[in-house]
Amino acid sequence: MSKRLNVPALAPALAAALLIAGTAHAGPAPATWARCAVCHDATKGGPNKIGPNLYGVVGKKAGTHAAGFKYSDGLKKSGLTWNAATLDKWIENPRALVPNTMMAFPGLKDPAKRAELVGYLTSLK
Numbered sequence: 273m274s275k276r277l278n279v280p281a282l283a284p285a286l287a288a289a290l291l292i293a294g295t296a297h298a299g300p301a302p303a304t305w306a307r308c309a310v311c312h313d314a315t316k317g318g319p320n321k322i323g324p325n326l327y328g329v330v331g332k333k334a335g336t337h338a339a340g341f342k343y344s345d346g347l348k349k350s351g352l353t354w355n356a357a358t359l360d361k362w363i364e365n366p367r368a369l370v371p372n373t374m375m376a377f378p379g380l381k382d383p384a385k386r387a388e389l390v391g392y393l394t395s396l397k
Contacts (some may be wrong), residue, residue: 299395302388304380311377314396323375327396329354334370346372359390 301314308314311323318325324338335348350370352358361369363386365379380386 299392302385302392304385304388305392307377307380308389314393316396326393330359330394330396331355334358344370344372344374346370347374354393356390356394359393360386363389 301309305314308326311321313319313321313325314327315325316327318327320338320341324341324343326337329337332354334350334352334354335343337354347370352362352370354362358369360383363380366373366375366377368379380389
């Protein structure tokens with residue numbers, strides 16, 4: 273007797289695996305990045321846009337990374353450090369993580385797509 277995999281039940285484990293695997297390589301931006309690129313640049317030395325440049329953001333304290341960008345007081349006072357877990361929560365729902373953020377993005381519910389973005393951002397060093 274064969275059993276069928278319960279793919280929705282595996283989504284959290286898949287997301288975690290992608291978070292870990294995504295941190296090990298640099299590569300081209302995932303297709304999901306196009307939504308982010310409307311407001312953010314991710315090239316070394318690139319400009320701030322509506323949102324801050326995200327190159328090298330991983331490991332930095334929230335609200336401090338991009339020189340010249342005017343961060344919200346909520347983000348500056350959040351005490352967050354951008355790591356894989358924090359970025360995942362932020363991308364899922366920015367306003368739930370930091371209620372006073374200026375970021376208008378409503379969030380991305382798909383854990384696999386969030387993992388792609390986190391892996392991409394983590395690779396930008």
